[in-house]
Amino acid sequence: MASSSNNSPSFKIILGSSSPARRAILSDMGYEFATMSADIDERAIRREKPEELVKALAEAKADAIKLNLVDGCADRDIRDPPTLLITSDQVVVSKGVIRERPRSMEEAREFIKAYSGDRALAVNYVLLTNLSTGATKGGWDIPEVAAAFPN
Numbered sequence: 001m002a003s004s005s006n007n008s009p010s011f012k013i014i015l016g017s018s019s020p021a022r023r024a025i026l027s028d029m030g031y032e033f034a035t036m037s038a039d040i041d042e043r044a045i046r047r048e049k050p051e052e053l054v055k056a057l058a059e060a061k062a063d064a065i066k067l068n069l070v071d072g073c074a075d076r077d078i079r080d081p082p083t084l085l086i087t088s089d090q091v092v093v094s095k096g097v098i099r100e101r102p103r104s105m106e107e108a109r110e111f112i113k114a115y116s117g118d119r120a121l122a123v124n125y126v127l128l129t130n131l132s133t134g135a136t137k138g139g140w141d142i143p144e145v146a147a148a149f150p151n
Contacts, residue, residue: 014131016065016087026086038064038087042100050093051140054125057089058138062129069131082132094120120145 013033015026026033038061045060047053062085092099094115102108122145127138 010082012083014065014083014085016061016085022086022088036065036068038062039068040064042089050091050098050121050123051125051142053098054089054091054123054140055127055138058087058125058127061087061089062127062136066129066131082130085129085131086126087129088124088126090122090124092120092122094118115145 013026013031015022015033015035016038017023018035018037023035040057040060042057042060045053045056047056065085065087092111092115095118097114099111099114102111122141122143124141125138126141127136129136
């Protein structure tokens with residue numbers, strides 16, 4: 001954790017996600033952070049390659065959150081410099097098909113059945129944005145998962 005001499009963070013963090021797992025990661029690491037969700041239509045953003053799709057979605061989330069901060073829709077002191085914004089997205093690719101977050105439990109079951117007997121790639125992209133400078137840095141993580149689910 002970045003810290004100053006009095007052991008308090010030298011930066012603020014905004015987690016641009018409502019994901020309980022992402023919140024847990026930052027909490028478990030001891031970081032204090034604010035959360036904001038981007039109000040975007042993720043299904044309207046399409047890319048052919050999964051790596052391009054998750055990057056475009058993470059960038060769109062960051063842009064939407066930055067716009068909310070500029071428009072005064074968020075607490076002003078959250079932007080006191082320096083502030084890091086973390087946005088991300090993930091899809092699963094199996095048998096050449098990109099699967100995004102399922103819309104229902106039934107769709108989730110269909111996805112899991114489709115993965116059975118095949119390898120699946122969890123394509124993740126995380127984007128860090130320094131709201132003080134505008135600098136961004138992102139990267140992919142693409143673990144392969146062997147899917148062996150019972151029918």
